[in-house]
Amino acid sequence: MSNIENLERPTTKRTEFKREIGVFSGVSIIGGIMIGSGIFYLGSYVLERTNYNYGLALLAWVLGGVISLFGGLCFAELGSSMPRAGGRTVYLTEAYHPCVGFLAGFSDWLLGGPGSVAALAIALPTVLKSFIGISDMGIKVCAIILIIALTIYNCFGVKLSSILQNVSMVAKLIPIILIMGGALFLGKITPDISIGQQTISSGNGNIISIIAFAIVASLWAYEGWANLNSVAEEVKNPKRDLPLAIIIGIGGITILYTLFNYAIYRVLPHDTVVSMIQNGNYYLGTEVAKIIFGNVGGILVTLAMIIAIFGSMNGLILAQPRTYYAMAEEGHFFKCFTKLHPKYKVPIAPIVVQCIFSIILVLMRNLDQLTNLVVFQSMLFNFLTVLSVPICRKKFPNIERPYKVWFYPFSVIILAIIYIGLVFSTFFDDPINALAGFIVPAIGILFYMYFDKQKKIK
Numbered sequence: 001m002s003n004i005e006n007l008e009r010p011t012t013k014r015t016e017f018k019r020e021i022g023v024f025s026g027v028s029i030i031g032g033i034m035i036g037s038g039i040f041y042l043g044s045y046v047l048e049r050t051n052y053n054y055g056l057a058l059l060a061w062v063l064g065g066v067i068s069l070f071g072g073l074c075f076a077e078l079g080s081s082m083p084r085a086g087g088r089t090v091y092l093t094e095a096y097h098p099c100v101g102f103l104a105g106f107s108d109w110l111l112g113g114p115g116s117v118a119a120l121a122i123a124l125p126t127v128l129k130s131f132i133g134i135s136d137m138g139i140k141v142c143a144i145i146l147i148i149a150l151t152i153y154n155c156f157g158v159k160l161s162s163i164l165q166n167v168s169m170v171a172k173l174i175p176i177i178l179i180m181g182g183a184l185f186l187g188k189i190t191p192d193i194s195i196g197q198q199t200i201s202s203g204n205g206n207i208i209s210i211i212a213f214a215i216v217a218s219l220w221a222y223e224g225w226a227n228l229n230s231v232a233e234e235v236k237n238p239k240r241d242l243p244l245a246i247i248i249g250i251g252g253i254t255i256l257y258t259l260f261n262y263a264i265y266r267v268l269p270h271d272t273v274v275s276m277i278q279n280g281n282y283y284l285g286t287e288v289a290k291i292i293f294g295n296v297g298g299i300l301v302t303l304a305m306i307i308a309i310f311g312s313m314n315g316l317i318l319a320q321p322r323t324y325y326a327m328a329e330e331g332h333f334f335k336c337f338t339k340l341h342p343k344y345k346v347p348i349a350p351i352v353v354q355c356i357f358s359i360i361l362v363l364m365r366n367l368d369q370l371t372n373l374v375v376f377q378s379m380l381f382n383f384l385t386v387l388s389v390p391i392c393r394k395k396f397p398n399i400e401r402p403y404k405v406w407f408y409p410f411s412v413i414i415l416a417i418i419y420i421g422l423v424f425s426t427f428f429d430d431p432i433n434a435l436a437g438f439i440v441p442a443i444g445i446l447f448y449m450y451f452d453k454q455k456k457i458k
Contacts, residue, residue: 017085018158018345021235025162026228026245027252028169029315033224034253035172036312037123037305042221043261044282049214052274054265055195060211061261064218065254070415072225072250073405074386076243079229080403081392083238086326087229088385095388095395098332099448104381105327106444109350112377113320114357116223117313121147121362124309127302143362146313151355154317157344158234161318168311175304176256179285180263182292187266212425216379219422221257223378224312225250226385227319234322239402264288321350332451377440379426383419386412 021029043057050056078091086105093101121143125134134142154161195207228245232238235245265273267288276284289297325347328337336349389405389412405411 015085015233016340016345017233019234019236020157020159021162021231021241023241023245023248025166026235026241027249028162028165029228029231029319030225030245030249031253032165032169032172032311033227033315033319034222034249034312035169035176035256035308036120036221036224037127037309038221039176039257039260039308040285040301040305041282042217043264044277044284045217046214046261047273048277049217050210052270052277053195054191054270055193056207056211056214058193058258058262059195060214060218061258062254063211064215064222065250065257067215067415067418068219068222068225069247069250069254070405070411071382071386071419072246073243074389074412074415075226075229076246076403077389077401077405078385078392079232079242079246080239081399081401083232083235083242084326085230085233085322086329087226087232087323088381088388089323089326089330091385091388091392092381093330095391096384098330099445099452100384101330102327102332102448102451103441103444104384105323105333106447107377107381107440108320109324109327109354110357110443111440113316113323113354114361117147117316117320117354117358118143118361120309120313120316121358124306124313127305127309131302140362144359146310147317147355147358147362150314150317151351154314154351155341155344155346155348157346158231158318161314164314165311165318168307168314172304172307172311175300176260176308179289179292179297179300179304180256180260183263183267183288184259186292187263189266189269191262191265191270193262193265209425212422213429216422216426216429218257219379222250222253224315226378226382227315230319230322230326239400243403260285267291317351317354321347321354324350324353331455332448379419379423383416383423386416386419 043061046060047054047057050060075088075091079087082090082094084090089101089105089108091101092104122139124146125139125142128134129139153164225246228235228242228249232242235241264284268276268284268291273284276282276287281287283301286298286301289301291297293300324333324337327333328335328350334349337347337353339349340346341348390409393401
């Protein structure tokens, strides 16, 4: 069978899904997933990893955004030329081998998707802990109820899901922009953002390794931009809307994250920031809001965090199951995952299974363990997906590519080097979670062999 015949399905415009997602909804899915609770506390982790150097911390945020943007541009080229449900699972299958696509999807199915949902579900009631004195077990119970409720809601069609995503996106931006704007204009501190002035002396290595370790922390805040490609089959005009939504979404959020963290530095003295973080208070944005708006500021932050986490959860529950659907469509996964609801046209079985796995992870892991696991395995498969761009260009030169990556091939080469560098950096800095990130794909090989054998029998 020729390559063109092999590509007939991934490049076709025909679909059983309903195309309900436009540019704004696409941006809302990306932004809704990316802007979670991380905007309020991950800045502290980035600062901690740069030894409280403001200049290095801001550089890590910018570079994290640039890495995410160029990763998004690679996904935009692949998604606009192969606008099918499943995202990188489809691209890895076509570029390398069905086994590679399966392993990426399997890692998402077993860990990435449910792990992200579980982490956010835990984070939301944790925000309320200081207000209502909820216990750790109470947090887990609330997280489980939230997962079940949003799962049921997403079974009623992508249109309802995208409406909720649009509303939550706008709702979360209002308090965030109020806090950021107030800090930028009312803050009286001129922070030192020069890289060389503050001491870098914690023994974590040279400046490059320090920045790399900080970028990994920032990438959790950027995590989620690839999920729009998972619902490409439900985008109204994927050849135009998909790349546009990716560029607007990631570019805008990079600016937002960088300005938000700079705004914090405008209000809190450097010594105060160091003291807060060393004493375990990572929510610098909350302190800034209280200083500017008083008690109302605390309410603003809490409201923004709840809406942000809620929107992220909804976006993930909407997008991730399409990957598992694509795996089944390719023939190497559970056949029941290919069934769409006759009325709402959503893959019910993958949505429900993701719900079950998310609940299991809520009961098994804590928030920090979940975030580290998810980021590592995501970087590993994003590295392979970035390399899919030149591979697919060579392998399938004649398919339509309505959008192409900027500054090709240099951008792709540099991005691939950065991703593999971050993979190795994370492995040496956090070997336990990194090894867990490799174990999941290894288990996936056994599953692939089983499904491949079943496929050949048929």
